[in-house]
Amino acid sequence: MMNTRRLDAVSNIMMGQAPEGESYNLDGEGLPLIAGAGGFGELHPEPKKFTTAPGKTCQAGDIMLGIRATIGEKVLADGTYCLGRGVAGLRAKSGLDERYLWHWLTDAAPSLAAKAKGATFKQVNREDIGELRIALPPLPEQRRIAAIPDKADELRAKRRAALSKLDSLTQSIFLDMFGDPATNPKGWLRESLTSACHCYSGGTPAKEIPGNWTGSLPWFSPKDLKQHDLFDSEDHINESIPSTTSLKLLPADTVAIVVRGMILAHTFPVSVLRVPATVNQDLKALLPREPIDAQFLAHCLRAQSSRALGQVSESAHGTKRLDADAAG
Numbered sequence: 001m002m003n004t005r006r007l008d009a010v011s012n013i014m015m016g017q018a019p020e021g022e023s024y025n026l027d028g029e030g031l032p033l034i035a036g037a038g039g040f041g042e043l044h045p046e047p048k049k050f051t052t053a054p055g056k057t058c059q060a061g062d063i064m065l066g067i068r069a070t071i072g073e074k075v076l077a078d079g080t081y082c083l084g085r086g087v088a089g090l091r092a093k094s095g096l097d098e099r100y101l102w103h104w105l106t107d108a109a110p111s112l113a114a115k116a117k118g119a120t121f122k123q124v125n126r127e128d129i130g131e132l133r134i135a136l137p138p139l140p141e142q143r144r145i146a147a148i149p150d151k152a153d154e155l156r157a158k159r160r161a162a163l164s165k166l167d168s169l170t171q172s173i174f175l176d177m178f179g180d181p182a183t184n185p186k187g188w189l190r191e192s193l194t195s196a197c198h199c200y201s202g203g204t205p206a207k208e209i210p211g212n213w214t215g216s217l218p219w220f221s222p223k224d225l226k227q228h229d230l231f232d233s234e235d236h237i238n239e240s241i242p243s244t245t246s247l248k249l250l251p252a253d254t255v256a257i258v259v260r261g262m263i264l265a266h267t268f269p270v271s272v273l274r275v276p277a278t279v280n281q282d283l284k285a286l287l288p289r290e291p292i293d294a295q296f297l298a299h300c301l302r303a304q305s306s307r308a309l310g311q312v313s314e315s316a317h318g319t320k321r322l323d324a325d326a327a328g
Helices: 098-113 126-130 139-178 294-302 305-309
Strands: 004-006 011-015 031-034 049-051 063-066 074-076 081-083 087-092 133-135 197-201 217-220 235-237 254-258 270-273 283-288
Touching: 011 126, 063 098, 074 098, 081 087, 087 098, 087 126, 098 133, 098 139, 217 270, 254 294, 270 294, 294 305
Parallel strands: 031 081
Antiparallel strands: 004 133, 011 087, 031 049, 063 074, 063 087, 197 283, 217 235, 254 270, 254 283
């Protein structure tokens, strides 16, 4: 039988802590602050805020784990960061391989999320994390096991790079055929996005009603818009909700854009929902008032991403926001 240990016996767990409010800044003063998964990049943190009064910190090589709202998401620290209250830092002790721990956390994420408590934002505490049990084979075996998903990650990274080049080629073909929508060198008839489409805002079913979240109807949010064509979402809701609430069931081939969230600091995600679905309030679903091909509309919007990002504003709470009128 495989030997298992509590996670807090084989790794140091550093729980995040919110710095003093007056220490926050956007000017790069002090340490970069990661307060939650909103500051996570694909592999490493992507900080938006800094603090001159860091409390809990992590160092390069530590794993930063989301413990509030988006529980179980993780990134690898590539430097020293201040840990906000929405994250925890994990540092492997002697006898535990760091890459083995990294991949094990992926499998452990659902078990950790199941421990979450809270009415508004679900979260886990130190004991929830520490009591997870990890199988601990000898170090050489841990490294052999970790090398397998490491290779898979390497192949996925190469695939993403290839798809990115293909996307660029596709966008270039679009521009050759139709011209830049912003400057309209070919003189096509144009109208504003809000004139051509009804821009529908979604919503979030009540979290305190468990039955709302027991179905299989896709419910898309910004974290899902990582591909151009979407066939399923991370979260699902009950199929009856569109008939009992104001949340609309969108038809397949609906174009959706992100209009709120930190993701707008760097990118302007545009995707086509290839299945009947619902969306949350951080997205706008574009419902044409006249026949418009979904693929054409999506490419037209992507071609104007720089313009759209230039119109992004920030609320007093630091929320990135884009008005639909600014998207095209």
